[in-house]
Amino acid sequence: MITPELIAKHGITPEEYEMIRGILGRDPNITELGIFSVMWSEHCSYKNSRPELKKFPTTGEGILVKAGEENAGVIDIGDGYAVAFKIESHNHPSAVEPFQGAATGVGGIIRDIFTMGARPIFLLNSLRFGDIRGDSVQARTNRRLFEGVVSGIAHYGNCIGIPTVGGEVYFDNSYNGNPLVNALCLGVLRHDQIRRGHATGAGNPVFYVGAKTGRDGLAGAAFASRDLTEESKNDRPAVQVGDPFMEKILIEACLELFAHPDAVVGVQDMGAAGLTCSTCETASRADMGIEIDLAKVPQREKGMTPYETMLSESQERMLIIVRKGREQVVRDIFAKWDLDAAEIGMVTEDGIMRVRDHGEIVAEIPAKRLADEAPIYFREASEPTPAPNFVLPQVPPVLASEALLRLLAAPSIASKRWVYEQYDHMVRVGTVVVPGSDAAVTRIPIETPEGLKYKHLASSVDCNGHYCALDPYVGGKIAVAEAARNLACSGARPLGTTDNLNFGNPHKPENFWQLRRAVEGVAEACRHFNAPVTGGNVSLYNQSPAGAIDPTPTVAMVGIIDDPAHITTQYFKGAGDEIWLVGALGEGLGGSHYAAEICGRKEGPCPVIDLAAESAVHAVVLEAIRQGLVKSAHDCSEGGLAVALAECCISGPSATVGATVELPAPSASLEELLYNESQSRIVLSVPATAATALQEMAHRHAVPVRKLGMTGGDALEITAGTHKVQGNCAEMQDRWAWSIGRIMGSHT
């Protein structure tokens, strides 16, 4: 009996229920109601964000599969090869159960990539937690979440044998109780290997492969089903349980099967909304129908109802549409890998998604209307009250040199080695630049008629949520600009972008305004850098009782390095090189880490960004790199110029390299000169012989450029007029390298 309470419990509004009745021409049964509720959830339908997402640029040279067409976008990288990549969130599961939540987040995004026919090559992640310092209950909770998420990512990625080559972690109390876990996977494939999620050809059999279906993850996309079945286990967690070993052999078996293109018609992974989403989407894309019998679905538990089977989010499962007559190929390959491969139904002509249970029809819904006719909401947006502007106290709280040490030890700035040393970041022998530089660089083997060749990809994931809280439009632009800047520092030009929009409840007009403005900023900057959005993910309702998170439109950009000789890292390479700043000295401490960390003020204004000036800086740096002039390149981001210089001194794999730097007398304060977070700035080290050429390039691109000093010695010594700031390299490195390890209790 479908009661108003039951409808409400499924998150379906009375208006939506009427739409469902209109589509079916009758009342839905409970299974159908469940199916609609998951397909029309924000997670699957983007019903709140879709009008905004249309603002992203999604076309461009080299785009082979556009955003939204399939599980992930695909971009050409030349020589007949392409990459598929996408970022996806698993925020809510990670808040409830950090280890499994993060692990299954990684598993889910990997499935999206190999579903496209691509061999997964690397992973990145972007994480947010509340402050992990101190003895408060909140800090202890944040440490537990941080520890659990990192080990969950490590557990899944390490076992499956895909390196986690980079990422970012920020700590801010707006993420208390609501951590963010965004994971990216990139895979490589030949153009002719692209697989589609289309159920074409009436009569073609539908195969279910991989893990068996259980009741885990039932609440994933809709709500807990505990009052729907007598056998429901009240304490069953809403979070799915991941099995990376299962997924590893599933990848190998699927890629082996895809090598028989004549046998495979379509492929779709079972992620959110599991069997429901995969069946109706494959049918809808092909304008066909699909019919399955749940009795044939491999099940882990006895007595599952059709409702439970259709809504289960058990992991490591795939749906494969096979060409009739070629079933044995599928059976043989999956038998070799000891995996289930069950024929559960077939493609039909009538456009209906028909679900049977032992022959009896339990759901019958027009597939296209279910997949494509989710309601779209145009939410109200209103600008929140802006944060006050930061004013530096007459007497700063600490000396500028002490501030430098404190900033280097601040968890958001400090080395993330405690994190990435738990991730296998080297498996697949492709990691050319390991975590800890501005961008990760991975080589991709390519088979050519002349033999084995390599393509070199750089990737970076960025977002400063604090900037976005101050001004989501500018913050969104900065997230893209910083990603592009990191690529430029590593010697790469952008190929494309994937984004993960993490925001609060969209029913609150302030939150929706932030979403809209951030999307507009990200979209404009992606267009500017010629880095179209190839796909991504939206995570709304990131809210704890204390309020919404800082708006966090995480941006991941992938670029290509045309010649491996151009690969550049951020740290100084030795004594005797000149240090140059490409870009201006900057001004203002609004939104800075200095204001937040040293003065305890999360205040504005947000740093400004001029996209034309930004790309001119990239052009200078890339030209200098391509001419072989650059020893190191590092962008100025959190902590400003002084922190960037310190990182150049101390972040190398071997001995530290000091520097002597001379700045003009500060026009406002020493703190502002050292720690402002003005954008569009890159610190280079170059041999002395390169200076003239570098100045000429900067002049030609109308970019300010300034010699800062020389590398050498065992300290960073900065002079600014009559001010002197000094940091001993050993001490700075000790504070920076081990800060997080000390907080987490693994380093003394």
Next chain:
Amino acid sequence: MKVGILQFPGSNCDQDMFHVCSQVMGLQTTYLWHKNTSLESADLIILPGGFSYGDYLRCGAIARFSPIMRSVIDHAKDGGLVLGVCNGFQILCESGLLPGALVRNQNLKFICKPISVKVCNTNSPATLLAKTDSVLTIPIAHGEGNYQADDSTLADLETGGQVVLRYCDASGTTSSISNPNGSRNNIAGICSAMGNVVGMMPHPERCSESALGCSDGLVVFESYLECFSKSAALA
């Protein structure tokens, strides 16, 4: 020299090993599937890293029962060359081809980083061309690489010169500070009494090309080639 690389479900360094043996070393290389029993006349059998059978139950505990392992054990008993890296080392210990066991790292965390190891034995086929007491930088990547053995086994390993690699600092000093995982006597790699079976936790295949920033691991593969050429010359 023909190389056979074992593939268990969950192996994940098999392709890396194949790449180094075939592309970098130019050796004839083949995969050996766990369900088969033929070693396809390979001279050197490599058990690569990974998580065979998900490392469920205990690392390497299930893989040792694979059909292919019976042939590997016969090959080893006949004096044939066997190298196990990381999970491969764990499988060799589980199958009794090497003494001791690899347990959870002391800090209970997975550790992935380049590390210094000292070559303690240059008679093993994996280190024939390395210099005694030289220090190599080779990455480790494991959660269970803490080598444990009872006192008498350990004494036998030491007196028999079966310790091949030890964790050390950049200057070659071995101490608890340079021990990443709690292994007894800083052991990173050992060989069998006959010397033909070698197991090591560090991954030489990850540092055998200058493009990856370090090629210290190459000496392991070159040593095997040297060892094989010498024994072929004798035969």
